[in-house]
Amino acid sequence: MSRKEVRLSGFGGQGIVLSGMILGKAASIYDGKHATFTQSYGPEARGGACAAEVVINSQPVHYPHIVDPEVLVVMSQGAYNRYVPEFRESGLLIIDMDLVTVDEQAENHRILSIPATRIAEEMGQRVVANIVMLGFLATVTDLVSIDAMREAALTSIPKRTIELNTRAFEAGLEHGRKAMAAGVSG
Amino acid sequence: MSRRVSRPSTGKQGVLEGEFFMLGDDACAEGAICAGCRFFAGYPITPATEIAQRMALRLPETDGIYVQMEDELASMNTIVGAAWAGVKAMTATSGPGFSLMMENLGLAIMMECPCVLVNVQRAGPSTGLPTLVGQGDMMQARWGSHGPYSIIALAPTSPQELFDLTIDAFNLSELYRLPVLVMTDAEVGHMTEKVVIPPYDEIERAERPRPAVPPEEYEPYRCPPGELVPPMAIAGEGYRFHTTGLTHDERGYPATADDRVQWSLVQRLIDKIEKNRDRIIRLAEDEMDGAEVVVVSYGIAARTALWPIEMARAEGIKVGLLRLITVWPFPEERIRELAGQVKAIVVPEINMGQIVLEVERCAAGKVPVISVPHPGGGIHKPEIVLAAIRRAAGRESDL
Amino acid sequence: MSPRRGLRQATYRQRVMRQQMHLDVRHDAVAGDETHPMDEMLREDRLPHIWCPGCGLGIALGCFIGALTKADLDLDKVAVVSGIGCTGRVAGYIKLDSFHTTHGRAIPFATGLKLANPELSVIVFSGDGDLVTIGGNHFIHAARRNVDLTIICVNNFNYGMTGGQAGSTTPIDARTSTTPYGNFEYPFNVSSLAAASGAVYVARWTVLHVRRLENAMIEALQKPGFSLVEIISPCPTGFGRRHGERTGLDTMRYYHKHGVITHGANVHEAGIKLGGDIVEGKFVDVDRPTFLQFREDGLSKALGRNDK
Numbered sequence: 001m002s003r004k005e006v007r008l009s010g011f012g013g014q015g016i017v018l019s020g021m022i023l024g025k026a027a028s029i030y031d032g033k034h035a036t037f038t039q040s041y042g043p044e045a046r047g048g049a050c051a052a053e054v055v056i057n058s059q060p061v062h063y064p065h066i067v068d069p070e071v072l073v074v075m076s077q078g079a080y081n082r083y084v085p086e087f088r089e090s091g092l093l094i095i096d097m098d099l100v101t102v103d104e105q106a107e108n109h110r111i112l113s114i115p116a117t118r119i120a121e122e123m124g125q126r127v128v129a130n131i132v133m134l135g136f137l138a139t140v141t142d143l144v145s146i147d148a149m150r151e152a153a154l155t156s157i158p159k160r161t162i163e164l165n166t167r168a169f170e171a172g173l174e175h176g177r178k179a180m181a182a183g184v185s186g
Numbered sequence: 187m188s189r190r191v192s193r194p195s196t197g198k199q200g201v202l203e204g205e206f207f208m209l210g211d212d213a214c215a216e217g218a219i220c221a222g223c224r225f226f227a228g229y230p231i232t233p234a235t236e237i238a239q240r241m242a243l244r245l246p247e248t249d250g251i252y253v254q255m256e257d258e259l260a261s262m263n264t265i266v267g268a269a270w271a272g273v274k275a276m277t278a279t280s281g282p283g284f285s286l287m288m289e290n291l292g293l294a295i296m297m298e299c300p301c302v303l304v305n306v307q308r309a310g311p312s313t314g315l316p317t318l319v320g321q322g323d324m325m326q327a328r329w330g331s332h333g334p335y336s337i338i339a340l341a342p343t344s345p346q347e348l349f350d351l352t353i354d355a356f357n358l359s360e361l362y363r364l365p366v367l368v369m370t371d372a373e374v375g376h377m378t379e380k381v382v383i384p385p386y387d388e389i390e391r392a393e394r395p396r397p398a399v400p401p402e403e404y405e406p407y408r409c410p411p412g413e414l415v416p417p418m419a420i421a422g423e424g425y426r427f428h429t430t431g432l433t434h435d436e437r438g439y440p441a442t443a444d445d446r447v448q449w450s451l452v453q454r455l456i457d458k459i460e461k462n463r464d465r466i467i468r469l470a471e472d473e474m475d476g477a478e479v480v481v482v483s484y485g486i487a488a489r490t491a492l493w494p495i496e497m498a499r500a501e502g503i504k505v506g507l508l509r510l511i512t513v514w515p516f517p518e519e520r521i522r523e524l525a526g527q528v529k530a531i532v533v534p535e536i537n538m539g540q541i542v543l544e545v546e547r548c549a550a551g552k553v554p555v556i557s558v559p560h561p562g563g564g565i566h567k568p569e570i571v572l573a574a575i576r577r578a579a580g581r582e583s584d585l
Numbered sequence: 586m587s588p589r590r591g592l593r594q595a596t597y598r599q600r601v602m603r604q605q606m607h608l609d610v611r612h613d614a615v616a617g618d619e620t621h622p623m624d625e626m627l628r629e630d631r632l633p634h635i636w637c638p639g640c641g642l643g644i645a646l647g648c649f650i651g652a653l654t655k656a657d658l659d660l661d662k663v664a665v666v667s668g669i670g671c672t673g674r675v676a677g678y679i680k681l682d683s684f685h686t687t688h689g690r691a692i693p694f695a696t697g698l699k700l701a702n703p704e705l706s707v708i709v710f711s712g713d714g715d716l717v718t719i720g721g722n723h724f725i726h727a728a729r730r731n732v733d734l735t736i737i738c739v740n741n742f743n744y745g746m747t748g749g750q751a752g753s754t755t756p757i758d759a760r761t762s763t764t765p766y767g768n769f770e771y772p773f774n775v776s777s778l779a780a781a782s783g784a785v786y787v788a789r790w791t792v793l794h795v796r797r798l799e800n801a802m803i804e805a806l807q808k809p810g811f812s813l814v815e816i817i818s819p820c821p822t823g824f825g826r827r828h829g830e831r832t833g834l835d836t837m838r839y840y841h842k843h844g845v846i847t848h849g850a851n852v853h854e855a856g857i858k859l860g861g862d863i864v865e866g867k868f869v870d871v872d873r874p875t876f877l878q879f880r881e882d883g884l885s886k887a888l889g890r891n892d893k
Contacts, residue, residue, distance in 0.1 A: 024378055034379075191880075192703070246887075255726075263690040269697070272701065421702065
């Protein structure tokens with residue numbers, strides 16, 4: 001596997017940072033690859049957009065920052081406005097469909113959508129939307145294996161919430177499978 | 187009224203082992219704990235705060251002491267006091283706090299007190315860019331406290347190396363009885379990667395030399411014949427010794443009338459480092475054989491240079507990387523050697539040119555030395571370093 | 586100089602010599618081979634000391650040694666920490682584990698010693714300029730935390746060693762080498778500062794009141810927590826001579842006349858004014874868990890530890 005760059009974005013409180021942590025952990029600890037996770041600090045972490053950046057490689061990661069990500073996960077309109085204009089053509093854009101409205105800026109991207117927050121709310125806990133999203137991400141990309149992502153997620157959350165997070169993760173997987181079966185839209 | 191309170195232990199209780207996906211700052215704290223550090227005094231400052239937070243969480247689990255001080259002056263002094271009580275002690279800070287610690291870094295040097303100071307460098311001057319990377323404190327690390335002395339400073343490139351070098355820092359501080367600086371930065375400190383923590387019993391831990399004579403014969407600053415590091419008594423053992431930041435004789439007594447004692451004391455403080463350079467200095471070299479251009483760098487700047495180095499190699503330029511794991515003492519011998527072998531030396535660093543001055547001094551005009559400065563706030567863009575490598579190799583750069 | 590005055594000065598010198606005999610003239614012909622009871626506690630190879638004739642530091646040190654020997658301490662487990670200044674030299678004369686640190690930083694250094702080895706009795710012996718001016722932040726925070734330290738602060742209202750400059754304890758209107766027209770800053774009341782910051786024991790005595798001073802030191806040494814003994818002491822060279830006290834003895838006479846012993850006095854109203862009374866006594870003696878006790882108890886609960 002060559003170098004892969006992923007940006008996960010949304011607004012503060014959605015668990016974006018934890019998502020980046022889990023993705024990196026899945027790749028490096030459970031899939032045996034190399035992964036570097038960094039957070040965006042400074043002005044761009046304010047004003048509604050919050051981002052986690054993950055580089056995954058089978059070789060050691062020299063350059064720690066993402067330069068031209070191929071996967072962009074967007075969980076807020078602010079993050080969409082901030083990151084989509086600079087996102088590469090034909091990159092995979094994954095959105096939370098209830099929180100993000102897509103416009104012509106995204107017309108050259110492959111788009112997959114999932115109502116991650118709505119699914120989480122239906123489970124009674126909006127905070128697990130990020131785990132729903134990670135289940136989805138593991139299914140629709142080959143960044144990390146599903147088992148690695150599940151293991152990384154369930155070892156990164158409070159023990160008393162394992163049952164809820166497992167359900168959230170599986171719901172994300174399920175949506176991912178459906179999306180894959182339906183083919184890439186957009 | 188007086189209730190007993192427990193002393194910090196040095197046992198393995200609560201020490202981690204295994205593979206972790208860990209923040210650099212956290213890895214630093216865990217490295218300290220693995221090294222036997224059971225005392226942390228600090229003051230929160232971005233981007234070093236996570237080290238203090240981790241220590242606040244972890245030291246109580248390992249029977250250690252965490253104390254949050256009122257400022258960095260106090261932090262540095264408190265770890266020096268703690269080290270004199272026999273524990274391995276550490277503080278961590280960033281630029282502004284590093285400046286405040288300078289006076290008492292000198293105290294630790296003068297008293298020959300083992301301790302570790304971590305600087306997670308950010309961009310300055312002054313408050314600068316609190317969350318963003320810099321390497322602007324490298325000369326301050328060497329010369330920041332007043333007066334003549336030598337120091338040891340290490341520069342890690344990843345959370346794993348930050349873990350490893352924090353252990354090394356403790357060992358060096360114990361062996362040579364001085365404060366050792368871990369000069370990391372906001373990139374490495376705030377980066378999360380895999381960190382492997384070996385079993386506790388497999389980690390080498392050095393301990394300071396201890397007196398072999400009874401109290402009535404003990405002189406705190408008398409070295410055994412042929413040695414440069416005096417055995418260290420600690421408070422409460424009955425040695426009833428004296429130590430001071432004043433220039434002092436072997437008894438630890440002030441000797442301030444003229445420069446005679448100053449000569450021998452300062453010379454020994456310097457010699458104990460400089461005469462052990464071979465044991466202290468560690469370098470990482472990559473494809474140095476037959477290299478026409480060598481990149482000399484350290485810390486995050488050396489790591490990010492690997493990408494442009496690969497690009498240059500793909501263009502057919504023979505580029506080697508000499509990474510300074512130990513920045514101070516500076517590996518003068520190796521640079522002098524290289525100066526006779528290569529076409530040019532390229533020095534990227536996240537300041538406006540600090541270690542490049544040392545490289546130039548050692549190259550002594552034999553080869554061109556190309557500085558690739560960055561004021562801090564980000565890491566070098568690969569094309570900037572690539573352009574410098576091309577220029578060094580005598581290739582036209584299209585940038 | 587009138588003969589009368591010369592006579593008085595000679596008497597003064599004799600008095601001072603007598604006060605300090607045990608410290609700096611023990612080995613002259615008169616003393617012979619006799620050992621002094623305090624020999625055990627002093628580094629005789631460091632003597633004579635640097636202090637001026639008439640300085641109160643010899644008395645303060647004598648009281649301190651008396652207190653140490655009477656306070657039922659294991660002297661191998663005692664550490665003395667000083668900062669910089671005339672008082673800061675105490676650490677160099679006392680034959681115990683002793684640390685002469687940087688200016689203003691004796692308290693954090695002592696905090697490190699104490700927290701790293703709670704079995705130590707840690708005493709900070711330093712001056713007013715060191716402890717509450719340049720080191721004021723550490724002083725209030727150590728008191729706030731209630732670190733188990735005994736602070737002995739010799740207050741002579743100026744920086745003596747460097748030639749009598751003003752500091753944060755210098756009384757209003759006082760003339761010093763940096764306040765040649767008088768001091769126009771409000772001074773700190775050292776005892777009040779400690780009490781307000783959380784000290785569990787606060788006493789103030791002049792060096793004239795040696796028995797009471799020694800007893801206060803014993804109490805402070807035995808008190809768990811941050812305890813302060815403020816010692817009002819003459820500095821004839823740096824301060825007294827500018828205020829009508831040409832000698833240390835003149836200052837002692839002033840203490841005799843103006844010292845007002847009021848145990849339990851409202852410490853916050855016991856500020857020291859030039860030419861005014863000096864309220865002295867034990868001001869604060871309360872119980873509060875020390876930093877380490879408080880921490881140990883809290884951690885036992887939080888981590889479910891057995892009480893150690």
